[in-house]
Amino acid sequence: MTAWPAGEPPSPPALSSCFLELTQHTHSSGCITSAESVLITLQSHTEVLTFLAANAALSRGDAQRRIPVISIAPQSLASLAAALNASAASSSSRKQGVVAEVTSREVLRRVQAFCADVLGFEYVFDTTFARHLVLREHTAEFLERRKASASAKEGGEGESSLPMLASACPGWICYAEKAHPEMLPFISRTKSPQQVMGTLVKSWMGSKWGRTPDGVYHVSVMPCYDKKLEASRKDFYDEVYATRDVDCVITTGELELLMREKGWDLSMPVPGELDGTRCSPSDKEIATQPELPELLQHPGTSSGSYLHSIIEHLKASSETRLTLSVKMIRNGDYEEYTLTGSDGGTVFKGAKCYGFRNLQNIVRKVGRERGVRTGAGAAGRLGGRVGGRRNALRGGGGADEEGRKYDYVEVMACPGGCVNGGGQLKAVGDTGGQERDWKWGDKEWTKRVEETYWGEQNVETRPTKTLEELAERVVEELCGSDVSVRQRMLRTGYRAVESEVVGLAVKW
Amino acid sequence: MNIDLPYTIQPISELPGHEDRAWHVAWNPTKPLLASCSADKTVRIYAYSSTSNEESKSIPTYAFKTLTSIPTGHAKTVRAVAWAPSGETLATASFDSNIGIWECEKVDDMENGENDGSGEWECISTLEGHETECKSVAYSSTGTLLASCSRDKTVWIWEVHPDGEFETISVLMEHSQDVKCVAWHPSEEILASASYDDTIKLYIEDPSDDWFCFSTLSGHTSTVWSLAWSPVFDSSEECTSSTHGSGGPHSHSHATTASYLASASDDTTIRIWKRIAEHKWECVLVLGGHERSVYSVSWCRGVRPAFTEEGTYLGWLASASGDGKVLVWELWDPPSSSAISTPPRHKLIASLSSAHGVHDVNSVVWNPRSGFEDLLATTGDDGCTRVWRITPSS
Numbered sequence: 001m002t003a004w005p006a007g008e009p010p011s012p013p014a015l016s017s018c019f020l021e022l023t024q025h026t027h028s029s030g031c032i033t034s035a036e037s038v039l040i041t042l043q044s045h046t047e048v049l050t051f052l053a054a055n056a057a058l059s060r061g062d063a064q065r066r067i068p069v070i071s072i073a074p075q076s077l078a079s080l081a082a083a084l085n086a087s088a089a090s091s092s093s094r095k096q097g098v099v100a101e102v103t104s105r106e107v108l109r110r111v112q113a114f115c116a117d118v119l120g121f122e123y124v125f126d127t128t129f130a131r132h133l134v135l136r137e138h139t140a141e142f143l144e145r146r147k148a149s150a151s152a153k154e155g156g157e158g159e160s161s162l163p164m165l166a167s168a169c170p171g172w173i174c175y176a177e178k179a180h181p182e183m184l185p186f187i188s189r190t191k192s193p194q195q196v197m198g199t200l201v202k203s204w205m206g207s208k209w210g211r212t213p214d215g216v217y218h219v220s221v222m223p224c225y226d227k228k229l230e231a232s233r234k235d236f237y238d239e240v241y242a243t244r245d246v247d248c249v250i251t252t253g254e255l256e257l258l259m260r261e262k263g264w265d266l267s268m269p270v271p272g273e274l275d276g277t278r279c280s281p282s283d284k285e286i287a288t289q290p291e292l293p294e295l296l297q298h299p300g301t302s303s304g305s306y307l308h309s310i311i312e313h314l315k316a317s318s319e320t321r322l323t324l325s326v327k328m329i330r331n332g333d334y335e336e337y338t339l340t341g342s343d344g345g346t347v348f349k350g351a352k353c354y355g356f357r358n359l360q361n362i363v364r365k366v367g368r369e370r371g372v373r374t375g376a377g378a379a380g381r382l383g384g385r386v387g388g389r390r391n392a393l394r395g396g397g398g399a400d401e402e403g404r405k406y407d408y409v410e411v412m413a414c415p416g417g418c419v420n421g422g423g424q425l426k427a428v429g430d431t432g433g434q435e436r437d438w439k440w441g442d443k444e445w446t447k448r449v450e451e452t453y454w455g456e457q458n459v460e461t462r463p464t465k466t467l468e469e470l471a472e473r474v475v476e477e478l479c480g481s482d483v484s485v486r487q488r489m490l491r492t493g494y495r496a497v498e499s500e501v502v503g504l505a506v507k508w
Numbered sequence: 509m510n511i512d513l514p515y516t517i518q519p520i521s522e523l524p525g526h527e528d529r530a531w532h533v534a535w536n537p538t539k540p541l542l543a544s545c546s547a548d549k550t551v552r553i554y555a556y557s558s559t560s561n562e563e564s565k566s567i568p569t570y571a572f573k574t575l576t577s578i579p580t581g582h583a584k585t586v587r588a589v590a591w592a593p594s595g596e597t598l599a600t601a602s603f604d605s606n607i608g609i610w611e612c613e614k615v616d617d618m619e620n621g622e623n624d625g626s627g628e629w630e631c632i633s634t635l636e637g638h639e640t641e642c643k644s645v646a647y648s649s650t651g652t653l654l655a656s657c658s659r660d661k662t663v664w665i666w667e668v669h670p671d672g673e674f675e676t677i678s679v680l681m682e683h684s685q686d687v688k689c690v691a692w693h694p695s696e697e698i699l700a701s702a703s704y705d706d707t708i709k710l711y712i713e714d715p716s717d718d719w720f721c722f723s724t725l726s727g728h729t730s731t732v733w734s735l736a737w738s739p740v741f742d743s744s745e746e747c748t749s750s751t752h753g754s755g756g757p758h759s760h761s762h763a764t765t766a767s768y769l770a771s772a773s774d775d776t777t778i779r780i781w782k783r784i785a786e787h788k789w790e791c792v793l794v795l796g797g798h799e800r801s802v803y804s805v806s807w808c809r810g811v812r813p814a815f816t817e818e819g820t821y822l823g824w825l826a827s828a829s830g831d832g833k834v835l836v837w838e839l840w841d842p843p844s845s846s847a848i849s850t851p852p853r854h855k856l857i858a859s860l861s862s863a864h865g866v867h868d869v870n871s872v873v874w875n876p877r878s879g880f881e882d883l884l885a886t887t888g889d890d891g892c893t894r895v896w897r898i899t900p901s902s
Contacts, residue, residue: 179639331716356679357676357678358676360676360679361675361676364674443717
């Protein structure tokens with residue numbers, strides 16, 4: 001992976017991979033730092049194959065032999081399913097046949113069969129149960145921050161804690177750490193679904209299997225390249241056992257490549273794929289099998305429904321009836337959600353904000369509203385010259401409905417969110433027009449992946465009592481009642497990163 | 509001095525003061541003000557006045573004076589300056605990666621009068637987002653959009669809101685290298701950018717979505733430093749053309765929409781790109797004459813010659829180069845009967861060597877104000893801003 005063409009004076013490698021992934025989807029051509037590019041190349045589908053081959057060569061009783069586990073994101077399943085349906089549709093239109101659409105569940109079954117039978121993974125999960133744990137923790141964190149914010153308002157001590165900004169998008173985290181450290185206090189400390197899945201697999205399941213974290217090899221399949229960077233963060237490295245919660249991340253595209261290389265035809269059904277969610281353990285699934293609920297849908301957005309899960313909680317826990325209103329700000333990637341009480345007062349104001357340009361505006365808005373300085377160095381000095389005039393023009397800032405500050409923002413770096421991640425499959429087949437339009441093609445395709453994501457009918461979308469009980473039990477077993485353990489298991493932290501500006505004398 | 513050329517470039521004023529190389533200069537479009545910027549991190553504002561005796565038709569005299577030096581607070585070089593069309597706001601592009609937005613405080617005792625720029629200049633906003641050096645900044649013709657570009661290879665479009673608020677409308681990552689210059693079409697919302705990758709990109713907005721690059725102009729064999737759209741002529745101006753030029757009411761129809769783009773390059777040439785369809789520009793002319801990198805190009809209405817030529821008058825094009833020369837061309841549309849890709853007729857009308865002594869000339873900019881179209885400002889590595897007038901050779 002070359003960061004820049006040979007022979008050209010390099011621009012400072014400050015544009016992070018996320019920056020490029022957002023709008024370009026040309027990750028590998030971008031100028032990410034060399035350290036990051038190494039972290040990414042170390043995680044590839046060939047790396048997975050190399051590990052599996054070496055691992056399989058060890059004898060069963062060898063202590064070095066690790067349990068290989070793979071976890072796949074729901075957005076990746078949707079991407080694979082949409083691609084299958086698109087190619088089936090283009091070939092069946094010639095044959096006049098009607099082909100039933102493949103769902104994420106069928107794709108999961110086929111991927112499970114491939115990973116278990118062909119590759120030799122012992123367990124194949126999706127990441128939705130981990131996401132369920134994340135959403136619970138995320139909402140709990142929001143409530144903590146709201147409480148802290150309220151007490152700060154009454155004169156108490158407390159750092160600025162609202163709005164809370166989503167933390168699941170590694171592109172956004174990486175950008176904020178490099179370019180907007182002033183945003184870090186606002187970013188949720190709850191781990192992403194990938195990393196909670198890592199904790200679940202390595203710590204919770206590992207202990208059930210009688211293994212320490214280093215006795216398990218965990219691969220995740222993600223819609224996004226930057227998840228590789230996330231998995232490599234030192235926060236997710238276990239110093240005691242010298243192992244990471246996620247050992248290797250491959251993208252949806254890399255999984256598809258892996259299946260093609262192994263001659264696996266994902267369009268072929270596998271036995272029992274229509275049987276519904278797994279309920280009875282197979283022969284392989286012995287008593288120690290930690291059974292996880294599968295394909296949980298969280299209503300809201302296909303990027304994880306972080307905003308909606310908070311809204312749902314506030315509605316459900318409110319003594320009075322709250323009304324939700326949604327306002328589109330610029331396009332579907334930037335929407336405001338307001339909860340209003342029966343007295344007409346605003347109880348909550350949140351936003352969904354995807355894509356780099358919308359993200360810029362959120363950063364400026366939050367910086368302005370919360371009085372934190374955006375940028376660094378020169379900006380501060382420039383700001384120092386801002387006279388009283390502009391402030392006077394702005395007025396006292398009455399807290400009218402329009403002017404209410406955000407309590408929460410679901411930030412994602414990619415336009416369209418995670419279904420449109422840089423690691424997803426490219427558009428397949430004819431997307432409508434006579435002439436394939438390079439520009440609108442992608443948007444249309446993202447819409448299809450989004451539809452596939454929500455596609456499956458008759459799926460229980462409300463968390464059931466048993467699901468909540470299981471979630472509580474898992475958290476209890478993982479963390480006990482120790483707050484510090486819970487912090488380690490379910491939360492993380494962020495650090496400002498000095499941009500590595502090349503110290504060349506720049507004439508121009 | 510080239511005595512064969514019909515015009516000469518006469519020095520009007522020399523404005524020293526910058527402590528390091530002077531990068532760029534911008535004439536205020538509505539007031540008698542001029543702003544220059546420098547590696548010394550300051551912006552200097554100059555005021556000017558002219559006295560012309562209408563009765564005797566004598567040559568006007570000009571007086572330039574320094575109004576103020578703004579210590580911008582930018583941490584590095586101020587590389588470019590741009591006035592909003594209203595003339596009330598100045599934007600600065602700095603190597604510190606930020607864009608500064610500046611307005612002049614009104615002085616109380618001229619409450620009813622025009623803001624003459626003599627008050628305190630304040631930074632009303634700072635636009636952050638670029639990762640590294642900003643190279644150029646430009647307001648759209650209506651003043652509602654601002655474009656900026658940077659060594660980080662991106663072009664940003666900002667929407668201008670009241671009270672110094674800005675919203676990011678688009679972040680365009682089309683160039684593969686450092687972006688040197690951005691320029692808005694003089695009447696339509698079309699943006700052009702020029703880059704170290706030797707190309708020029710043109711952008712428009714998809715109303716249902718983001719801005720996008722609809723065309724890439726390739727031809728230059730090295731860095732494209734500067735861009736200039738051909739000016740808009742409107743019919744009302746025809747009748748009131750330059751007071752001290754040779755003009756007067758013309759019966760000729762002038763082009764109403766600008767259909768040419770000029771680009772200056774490190775390959776020592778200037779290319780002229782002609783609009784041959786709504787979203788299609790094609791290189792129709794390559795102008796030589798410089799011996800080194802052409803850093804700057806500016807296109808204005810100029811002063812239309814009295815004699816008539818067939819075709820439509822396109823104004824004057826000026827270029828400045830590392831060879832120290834400033835060249836001025838007069839351009840005419842080819843007869844309407846000719847093929848669409850026929851190049852404009854062009855004539856070198858003036859030439860000046862050693863404009864800043866032995867130093868590079870970094871920018872050349874025409875005065876856009878009516879009646880001052882024959883004034884030209886240049887900046888050089890000597891830290892000076894110089895003002896010149898194009899006068900007929902006698």
